[in-house]
Amino acid sequence: MNESYEKSSTSTACSTPTAGALPERHHDVSDTFYTSQRKGRKYVFRVRLDINGFTLQRESPSGTILKEQTVKICNIVGARCMRLKKTRRLAVASACACSNGNPNSPAASVNRSAATPSKCSTASKENYPCDDGDVSAYLYVFAYVLKKKSLRSEFHRERTVLTLRFRSFDTFEDNMREADRWYRALRWQLHRTLESIFVVRNEEDRRRRVLVMLNPKSGSGNAREVFNMHVTPVLNEAEVPYDLYVTKHSNFAIEFMSTRCLDAWCCVVAVGGDGLFHEIVNGLLQREDWAQVLPNIALGIIPCGSGNGLARSIAHGYNEPYFSKPVLGAALTVISGCSSPMDVVRVQLQSRSLYSFLSIGWGFISDVDIESERIRVLGYQRFTIWTLYRLANLRTYNGKISYLLTEQQEPSEQEEDTSHTPQLKMQTSRSCNTHIDKLSNTTNNNPSFHHSTEYLPHEFADVISLETSINQSFRSRCDSWLSGGSRRSYYYSISESIYHSLADESDIAVQAAIALENRQQNFGPTSSLPELDEPLPEDEGWLVEEGEFIMMHAVYQTHLGIDCYFAPKAQMNDGTIYLILIRGGISRPHLLSFLYNMSTGTHLPEVNNEYVKVLPVRAFRLEPHDNHGIITIDGERVEFGPLQAEVLPGIARVMVPK
Numbered sequence: 001m002n003e004s005y006e007k008s009s010t011s012t013a014c015s016t017p018t019a020g021a022l023p024e025r026h027h028d029v030s031d032t033f034y035t036s037q038r039k040g041r042k043y044v045f046r047v048r049l050d051i052n053g054f055t056l057q058r059e060s061p062s063g064t065i066l067k068e069q070t071v072k073i074c075n076i077v078g079a080r081c082m083r084l085k086k087t088r089r090l091a092v093a094s095a096c097a098c099s100n101g102n103p104n105s106p107a108a109s110v111n112r113s114a115a116t117p118s119k120c121s122t123a124s125k126e127n128y129p130c131d132d133g134d135v136s137a138y139l140y141v142f143a144y145v146l147k148k149k150s151l152r153s154e155f156h157r158e159r160t161v162l163t164l165r166f167r168s169f170d171t172f173e174d175n176m177r178e179a180d181r182w183y184r185a186l187r188w189q190l191h192r193t194l195e196s197i198f199v200v201r202n203e204e205d206r207r208r209r210v211l212v213m214l215n216p217k218s219g220s221g222n223a224r225e226v227f228n229m230h231v232t233p234v235l236n237e238a239e240v241p242y243d244l245y246v247t248k249h250s251n252f253a254i255e256f257m258s259t260r261c262l263d264a265w266c267c268v269v270a271v272g273g274d275g276l277f278h279e280i281v282n283g284l285l286q287r288e289d290w291a292q293v294l295p296n297i298a299l300g301i302i303p304c305g306s307g308n309g310l311a312r313s314i315a316h317g318y319n320e321p322y323f324s325k326p327v328l329g330a331a332l333t334v335i336s337g338c339s340s341p342m343d344v345v346r347v348q349l350q351s352r353s354l355y356s357f358l359s360i361g362w363g364f365i366s367d368v369d370i371e372s373e374r375i376r377v378l379g380y381q382r383f384t385i386w387t388l389y390r391l392a393n394l395r396t397y398n399g400k401i402s403y404l405l406t407e408q409q410e411p412s413e414q415e416e417d418t419s420h421t422p423q424l425k426m427q428t429s430r431s432c433n434t435h436i437d438k439l440s441n442t443t444n445n446n447p448s449f450h451h452s453t454e455y456l457p458h459e460f461a462d463v464i465s466l467e468t469s470i471n472q473s474f475r476s477r478c479d480s481w482l483s484g485g486s487r488r489s490y491y492y493s494i495s496e497s498i499y500h501s502l503a504d505e506s507d508i509a510v511q512a513a514i515a516l517e518n519r520q521q522n523f524g525p526t527s528s529l530p531e532l533d534e535p536l537p538e539d540e541g542w543l544v545e546e547g548e549f550i551m552m553h554a555v556y557q558t559h560l561g562i563d564c565y566f567a568p569k570a571q572m573n574d575g576t577i578y579l580i581l582i583r584g585g586i587s588r589p590h591l592l593s594f595l596y597n598m599s600t601g602t603h604l605p606e607v608n609n610e611y612v613k614v615l616p617v618r619a620f621r622l623e624p625h626d627n628h629g630i631i632t633i634d635g636e637r638v639e640f641g642p643l644q645a646e647v648l649p650g651i652a653r654v655m656v657p658k
C-alpha cells in the first residue's frame with residue numbers, strides 16, 4: 001500500500017524552512033497537503049505528525065473534516081527524503097497523484113526508486129536523471145501496518161509507504177529543507193519510544209551497532225538469502241547500522257561472544273535457529289565480565305532454523321502475527337528498540353555447566369528432535385514424520401526426577417519506563433541520508449562514526465560482510481540489499497563473499513571445539529544447588545518422581561517450535577521451569593492425543609493425572625538409571641547422564657515487538 005500527498009502551494013502553517021534542529025519542546029509538525037486523482041478531483045488534507053504518528057484529515061472545501069486516517073508511530077520504521085527519479089512523461093502524469101496502484105503515481109514510483117533511488121543531494125543530480133523542472137522534495141515514510149484480509153483471516157503486517165511531496169518553494173534546496181524538517185521530527189518521535197539500551201548517555205559515548213550472527217546451515221540452509229531479501233531492507237528503512245558475521249562452524253558464535261570485545265554493539269541478533277541463539281547466550285555467559293555485558297546487550301532472533309521456538313514464543317507473547325511473515329515480524333522486532341528480561345536456566349552436567357533459554361529434554365521429544373536430523377532436508381516436517389515413527393516404536397526410560405516447586409509469580413516489573421528520555425541521545429539519531437546536512441554544509445554535528453571493522457580481530461575479519469553502514473551511501477546499501485542474485489549487486493552480496501563453511505569434522509572446527517573445551521570456564525551467576533554428586537538437602541522441600549518415563553521435558557518458553565505450543569502458561573521472565581512428565585504405561589491413543597494437541601496447547605491436563613504431570617519448578621535434578629538415551633538442551637544434544645537445573649530469573653534481555 002502506498003499513499004502520496006502533495007504539499008499545497010498555499011500552505012498556511014510551518015512554511016518557513018528551518019535548517020537547524022527543532023527546539024526540544026516543539027517536535028510536532030503539521031501542514032496542508034492535497035492529493036488529486038485522475039478525474040481531476042482535488043482533496044485537501046491536514047497532515048499532522050505528533051507522538052501518536054501521522055494523522056491525515058481530509059477536508060471538504062468548507063473546511064469540514066470528511067475522513068481521518070492515522071499511521072501509528074508504533075508501525076513506522078523510518079523515512080527518507082528524496083528527489084524523485086522519473087522521466088518527463090512520469091513527471092507530467094504523476095503530478096500530485098495519490099491513487100493506489102496508479103503506475104504513474106509518485107507512490108508507485110517509490111517502489112521503483114527503492115530499486116534505484118535518487119539520492120537527494122545536489123551531487124546526486126549528476127548521477128541520476130531527474131526531471132530538472134521538478135523542484136519538489138519527497139518524504140517517504142515506511143510503515144508496517146497490521147491488516148486483516150478478511151474477518152476470518154489472521155492479522156498480518158503490510159508495508160505502507162506514505163509519500164509527502166513538498167513544493168511550496170522555488171528551489172529544490174528549500175523544499176528539501178522542509179521535507180527534512182518533517183524527517184527530523186519523525187526521527188525524534190521514533191526515538192522517544194526506544195529503550196536506554198539503544199541510546200547513549202552522552203555524545204562522547206561510542207556509537208553502537210547491531211551485531212548480526214548468521215548461521216548459513218540453519219534450517220534448510222537459506223538463512224543468507226532470507227537475510228538479504230527480507231531483513232536488510234527493513235534495517236535499511238529504519239537506518240539501523242549493523243555488522244554481519246557468518247558462522248563458519250559450530251561453536252563459532254560461542255567463541256566469538258565469549259572472547260571478543262563487544263563494545264561496538266548494542267545488541268546481537270541470531271539469524272538462524274535456537275541452536276545458534278543457544279551458542280550466543282552461552283558465549284556471553286562464558287565471559288568473565290558477563291555481569292556487565294549481559295544487561296547491556298539485547299538479544300534478538302530472526303527465525304531461519306527448523307524449530308524456531310524462541311521466535312515463535314516472542315511473537316506469541318506480544319500478539320505479533322507470526323505465520324504469514326515470520327521473518328518480517330522478527331526484523332521489525334529487532335528494530336523496535338524494545339527488550340524484556342528473560343529467564344535463563346543454569347544446567348549442571350557431569351562434565352560442565354551451561355545455560356539454556358528454551359528447554360531441557362529427556363526421552364520422546366528429544367529422541368525425535370535429534371534422530372530426525374537425518375531427514376533435516378524436509379524442514380519442519382521432519383518432526384512430524386519422526387514423531388509418528390517413534391510412536392510406533394515407543395521407548396521408555398528409567399530414572400529419578402527431584403524438583404523444587406515454585407510459587408507462580410507475576411512477571412517481574414523490570415522493564416524501565418523509557419518512553420520519555422529526553423536527556424538521552426539515540427545512537428542512530430543521525431541519518432547518513434540527511435541530505436540537508438550536505439546541502440547546508442552542516443558538518444558540525446557530524447559524529448565521528450566508527451566502523452566496527454576496527455574492533456575486528458584478524459581471525460574474524462574474513463567473514464564479515466560489509467552489508468550496510470550508516471556512513472555508506474544509500475545507493476550502495478540498496479545495491480547490497482536488493483538481491484543477492486542480481487548482477488549489479490553481486491559485489492556486495494554475501495553469497496559471493498569469501499565465506500566457506502567448514503564441516504564439523506574439519507581440522508579448524510575440531511580445533512575450535514577443543515580450544516573451547518580447554519578454555520571453558522564457567523562464569524555466570526553462582527549456583528545455589530549442591531554439587532551434582534552430592535545428595536539434595538532434605539529440609540528444602542525437594543519432591544521426587546521415580547520410575548519408568550516416556551519423557552521429561554522442562555520448558556520455559558511457550559513454544560518449542562512454530563506449532564508446538566508446549567507450555568501455554570510460560571512467560572519470558574516468570575522465574576519458572578515447567579517440568580512436564582509422561583510416565584511409562586500411558587496408552588498409545590492417550591500419548592497420540594497429547595502429541596497431536598501440542599500444536600494448540602491443549603495437550604496438558606487441567607489436573608495432573610497418573611501419566612501426565614505439569615510441575616512448575618524453580619530447580620530440578622534428573623538422574624537416569626539407564627546408561628543410554630538422548631538428552632537435549634535447547635534442542636541440541638548434550639552428554640547423557642545426570643543433570644540438574646535452576647532458573648536465573650530475568651538475567652538476559654531479549655528483543656520484543658513494540
Ligand SMILES: Nc1ncnc2c1ncn2[C@@H]1O[C@H](COP(=O)(O)OP(=O)(O)OP(=O)(O)O)[C@@H](O)[C@H]1O
Nearest residue numbers: 219247248249250272273274275276305306307308
Ligand atoms: N557454519 C556452520 N556450519 C555448520 N554448523 C553450524 C554452523 N554455524 C552454526 N552451526 C551449528 O548448527 C547448529 C544448528 O543451528 P541452528 O539452531 O541455527 O539451526 P537449526 O538447528 O536448523 O534450528 P533449530 O535449532 O531452531 O532447530 C548449531 O548448534 C550450531 O552449532
